[in-house]
Amino acid sequence: MSGVPGRAHRKLDTRKDFDRLNPKSRNHQALHVITREQHTISRKNISKAALRVLYRLNEAGYDAYLVGGAVRDLLLGGHPKDFDVATNATPDEVKKLFRNCRLIGRRFRLAHVVYGNEIIEVATFRGTSEEQSEGDRHIVDGRIVRDNVWGSIEEDALRRDFRVNAMYYDISDFSVRDYVGGMQDLHDRVLRLIGDPQTRYHEDPVRMLRAARLAAKLDFRIDSSASAPFAELGPLLSGVAPARLFDESLKMFLTGHGLKSFRMLEQCGLLKFMFPATARALKRGDKALRALIEHGLENTDARVAEGKSVTPAFLFAVLLWGEVRDLAHTWTTQGKDDNDAWSRAAVHVVAEQCQRVAIPRRFTITMEEIWSLQPRFEQIQRKKVFRLLAHPRFRAAFDFLLLRAAESPAIGELGQWWAHAQQLPHETLAAALPLHHGAPAGDLDTARAGATRKRKRRRKPTAGKSGAG
Incomplete structure (x- = not known):
């Protein structure tokens, strides 16, 4: 489904545009659409709150996708507890649609839609080029300290950490959209980073901890290219906010x-x-x-x-x-x-x-x-x-x-x-x-x-x- 007319950002419809904005993307796979008949995700296993958010966004003319760990776990036959949504609606536009919505975050602007004890996190597609979209991005010594640049779903996929976390469940036709080869990694039971590991760990050192945690949780191996920089870049974790590391430790x-996480x-x-x-x-x-x-x-x-x-x-x-x-x-x-x-x-x-x-x-x-x-x-x-x-x-x-x-x-x-x-x-x-x-x-x-x-x-x-x- 296309975005709302008149938006400051536009959808990248051609592979040519995608490669022009993201030269490294030539190393990634082309879009792979897994139709409803080809995957095992059932709406019975998606929380009612998440479905309400997805349907409301879709009916209002926005793109609406379940994304990240929930899609990964559903494809693996698991039962996720948290459900995140990605959309081309900005946080302010999301807030206008939901009375039970609050906007949070300065580093990453997000919308939280609250249904009782459940919170559905709604994120606007992140962009890769500040020149092509509205918002602001602030990087210090390679680390992203603020990133509120909106973009397309193709760009958003490239901004995610691991390929298995960059798949999108489309509520409009119940397909799964895979832009970076995440389905192959699920099959191989391996964690591969999207992009250059050195750059991605400098952007956010917590990705190293996330690799260890996900490998332990999913019983996956970490690809050698993703684990090789740990010894050199591990000290970057000393610069991460201690409160954030507390959340990660939980x-x-x-x-x-x-026990598996400790050993990993x-x-x-x-x-x-x-x-x-x-x-x-x-x-x-x-x-x-x-x-x-x-x-x-x-x-x-x-x-x-x-x-x-x-x-x-x-x-x-x-x-x-x-x-x-x-x-x-x-x-x-x-x-x-x-x-x-x-x-x-x-x-x-x-x-x-x-x-x-x-x-x-x-x-x-x-x-x-x-x-x-x-x-x-x-x-x-x-x-x-x-x-x-x-x-x-x-x-x-x-x-x-x-x-x-x-x-x-x-x-x-x-x-x-x-x-x-x-x-x-x-x-x-x-x-x-x-x-x-x-x-x-x-x-x-x-x-x-x-x-x-x-x-x-x-x-x-x-x-x-x-x-x-």
């Missing part, structure tokens, strides 16, 4: 493929640019730390798969534990107070990490509490045990203790002790604990057996209820 580790970051040599403390600790060859991190990420992936909640605080506490632990031990051996040593170590590691990834304060507070509670698990005196059990972060800290089991047999036994202790009634546990260090106490195993018998005698035969653990 996509990597909290969407169900965190290491394999690509990018971990040290995002989590330098983690990379340093692992470089020291700490097998227990690696086991803790991988087990923690594996558990997080399992919770996501089961639809359970996950928190970034626990994840970052796992990733940064090695450096915090080593610093705290170093300072305690130098004669510093235990509490002070752990507090200083936590503050030091968090401060360094937040220069790379801006972890919000509400999460760093929880991280510091999880870490500071770890030495308190070793203090088996009556008052201290009950004080720790009542701590609001006890459960998270206890789960963390269980992850540390590989550190030593003593830590593993300590985890078992606390798991055992939580099963006992208050009075039974109190009787088994010493009042202070070195004082005699009852045996927890005996106490647990006695408590079990007592609970069985007291249990009421009420239908539908079970004994409390």
